[in-house]
Amino acid sequence: MSRRLQGKKAFITGAALGIGRASAEAFAREGATVIATDVDAEALAGLDGLDGVTTAVLDVTNPNAIKEIAGSVGPVDVLFNVAAIVHHGSVLDCSDDDWDMSFAVNAKSVHRTVRAFLPGMLESGGGSIINVASTHGLARGGVNRYAYTATKGAIAALTRAIALDFVRQNIRCNCIAPGPILSPSLLARLESGAFAEAGGSSAEEALQQLTDTHPMGRLGETGEVAALAVFLASDESSFITGTAQLVDGGWSL
Ligand SMILES: NC(=O)c1ccc[n+]([C@@H]2O[C@H](COP(=O)([O-])OP(=O)(O)OC[C@H]3O[C@@H](n4cnc5c(N)ncnc54)[C@H](O)[C@@H]3O)[C@@H](O)[C@H]2O)c1
Structure with missing residues (x-):
């Protein structure tokens, strides 16, 4: 075992299933202390008992809950924003409520977790923020993924903005853009x-x-995305910030 994240504390949203779960497991295997969160308590329980992993139920649309958990967890080295929903349909199928919910879960949550955890990272000397975007909104559009595509484009943009604003303070911010996994x-x-x-x-x-x-x-397999998340969380990626990294097996070529 290479322990590439030994000594690091990582906070993950949307960790119960899929990419988030594979990443929580991979981070722990690499020696990180992981706080794995999700709104789905039942699915999250699947991570209970894993060495190095603590689970906590968190709805990323709840600003008070985010502030509260950031306060109790304290400074982290890695913030990995995975939680998302997929609204299905074109602009004509997307009500204001659908749009607002898509942005609340997928994008505003990132704004809120970064505001909650970044001050601690700055105080402790740095950290790595990793967001999950998508090929949709970055390398290609998505048929009937109007609101989803818009949220993922926003994530790629806010990733660059955060990266630039804090580049001299040892904060790195990148996003991962998977194709179908x-x-x-x-x-x-x-x-x-x-x-x-x-x-x-x-x-x-x-x-x-x-x-x-x-x-x-x-x-793609969830572990193939988790492998990139480990790299971006680790010091091996120390000269990489503001990027959107495709993990799509050439789908967007
Ligand atoms: N699977 C793919 O093909 C694919 C492709 C491109 C991007 N992505 C992105 O990768 C990430 C993970 O996708 P996935 O397919 O592995 O899992 P997923 O779509 O099941 O979502 C990840 C987790 O987010 C959680 N979640 C939803 N609403 C939440 C909320 N309000 N608060 C907290 N958690 C909430 C879910 O419970 C789930 O465990 C997402 O950001 C997704 O948009 C996935």
Whole structure:
């Protein structure tokens, strides 16, 4: 075991499933002390008992809860913002409430966690902030992902703004932009027909159609995103800030 995050404390949102969970496990394997949070208490319980991981229920749309947990956790070395929802539909399907909810969960949450944790990072001499954007809103659009795409574009932009404002204070801020990754929520969306635009009348057919659009002939694994998160959290990425890192197997080529 290489222990690339030995001695680091990492706070993760949206850690119960998929990319967040794989990252919480990978961070802990690399020696970090991990505070894994999610709104889904039942799914989060799957991380209970893992060495180096403490779990806490947190709804990232609740500003008081974010302030409270940041106060109790204290300064962290790594803030990893993963929590998100996917609104399905075009602009014509997106009500003001849909738009507001998408931005509250996906983007305003990042604004709030950074405001809550950055002062502690500055006081303790630095840190790494990692946000999860998407190929949608960065390298390509997303059919019927209007609000989602808008939130992910905002995350890429705010990542650069934070990186530049604090570049001289040993704060790095990067975002990860995955293409389709085989997470429970992607599989659930395939089941629900939310990928109907990819073709196919069943979830299996839609998955095959989506897979066929990938130059590598496969979708990504959550561990392949977690591996990049470990790198960005570690000191190995010390000269990297303000970037959006694609993890999409060449999907956007
Ligand atoms: N899976 C993909 O294909 C893919 C592609 C591009 C980007 N992403 C992004 O990667 C991240 C993880 O995606 P995923 O597919 O692994 O998991 P996911 O879509 O299931 O979401 C991650 C977690 O966010 C949590 N969450 C939702 N609302 C929350 C709230 N209000 N407060 C706290 N937590 C909340 C969910 O409970 C879930 O555990 C997301 O930001 C997603 O947008 C995923």
